[in-house]
Amino acid sequence: MTAVEVNHLFKSYAGKTAVKDLTFSVDTGEILGLIGPNGAGKSSTIRIILDFMKPDSGDVNVFGQRMNEAGKNQIGYLPEEKGLYKNLTVIDCILYLASLKGMENAPAEKKADILLRQTGMLESKRMKIKHMSKGMGQIIQFIVTILHNPKLIILDEPFSGLDPVNTEIMKNLLGDLRGEGNAVILSTHEMNQVEELCDRVLMIHHGGEVLYGDLKEIKSRFKKHSVQVAVEGEIGDLPGVIDKKVKKGSIELVLAPDTTPQMILDRLRERKIAINRFEVTTPSLNEIFLDMAGRKS
């Protein structure tokens, strides 16, 4: 089922284009990575989806409808900064923001307790937000975002300011949400997080689409004709290898057009070389983005 459908979206501010002909969709049970550098148009796109502002042209449908008041209760939004009331306690802040999503206090507190326990923050329930670290605040913000069981979750730079432990907790929660059939839009400029979490990606640059599609398919499309190997001892000259690039802890073997990775693996085995690592080289999303953005420019 399609959760969000965006068609030919355009938006400009004072003559400066922020979003240029964007078309994409997000299905339930998937995480879409909205990626691009700062100022690429990610926030503008999110604001239009959330109905904070109107597009110059194009349309957005959320669960088959234009955004309305009832629709807002189905959405959980985590902004880039910590959007919480500093002078409230954690639980008061959670309950107030949950009430604005249509939740009654009793079930909201019950769910808050579960999520606070899950994130190791139950002891901070009565702590004032202003006394929390950025990372703790980010976790509370995330709890606020998902407390009311939204069907669509929009996260703007959710991992910013998080330590590795909290990052892992949030990633696990995101995985659970996807498993429960929710649709997630993950906006970030941290490509590695997207590689780890997302099913599909939309890369944007200068407001326009650079790349859009299934992550595995994209990575496969940009797969290089080389392998990364780490071995005990020297490899020497191997037939079918046209170049060798020594990297930290491994060597990249660039293959001749008629050579396959399997053939190289077989040849290494034949030479009785102990292999610690062998993998087909795939470029990182960052490399793909730089490549595609360069081409578009």
Added chain:
Amino acid sequence: MNKTYLIFKHEFTHRIRSAAFIIMTLIMPVLALLGIGGFKLVTTLIEPPAEEVKTIGYVDEIGTFDDHTDQGLTKLVPFASREDATQALIKKDVTEYFIIPSDYTSSGIIQRYTIAKELVTPPVTTAVIKSFITVNLLKDEVPQETVTLIVSPLNMEVTRLTETGEIAREQSNIGNIIIPGIFSLLLALALMFGASSLINGLGEEKENRLIEVLFSSVSVRQLLISKVLALGTAGLIQVAVWLISAPLLLGLSSTLFGGFMSAIQIPGNFVVLGIIYFILGYLLFSVIAIGVGAISSNATEGNQLAMLSIFWCFIPLWFSGLFINFPNSPIWVVLTIFPITAPIQTMLRLGVSEISVWQLAASIGVLLLSVIAGLFLSSKIFRVYMLMYGKRPGIREIIRSFKNTA
């Protein structure tokens, strides 16, 4: 539950729990009355004790000034020469002395000598000397009764009549300005604190992007209406507390300080108009605060802009001295109708003079229209600029955005 109500409840609770609100509502009125009582008390303390008799010397070079030397608490003692009078002053037999020169009737100049360091001659001394000179100049010219009348203070009974010539229920009294004066000051301070707290709240919501979380849950209209209503309701509670406590505080202060305090009255239509102007004033400054809060890039900048937009309401208080002396000047009518100054100016005028029905109608009408227009413009500004961070827009940019969103 209705989201407008939820935001209203949150904003209202947050506001009435703030230290600024509690101080303004409960402590300021008591402090104001204590201040007046204290002022009167200090005035009484610095006046000389009733039983202290003051002796003033004089040298009469004309030779006819010898009557009216006993003026109750002040005795006038003649000296034959200036040297004698100076010696008496040095010995502190007299507190001061004056000379009536032989050419006084042509020059009109009296010479006064004192050891005390003073900027001007104390009014009591001037009155004593003037009375002495007047009595002695007139003693052989007019009957004694006439002289007594001339030197006695003017004793005037003033009765205020209604338009139909009947004795008015509410008589003119300097005490009439006290309650409206205090109320105006409190209203101005309350508007300032209220608007400032609203701008602070918006600044915080904008600075940490909380506004985006709110926008993802409620509409701009719901957010604006609930914020303005919460501020207005908090203001209404404030004015209710003041108006209910005013007669009690007045009674208490009359008992404590007596005299002048017991002359303080609450003008007849003051309560009703006080509530109307308080609510409208609060609403107007709330919508101004929303516009200012939306264009400010952070809470600090918002506060600076808030002060610039709110300080106009203090204008009637700055000119209140002139206003008491010249209550019928057309400038006060203008300030009564001008929406920013209307709440304070009208409250002040209620204590000093009559305000015609047309002026009240025009004032309330303009204020009401300003609230509606302000709400319309502020919500447009809010919609456009609340999600813009960093640079504050200029006037031209704001006007252009009005045209674009029209």
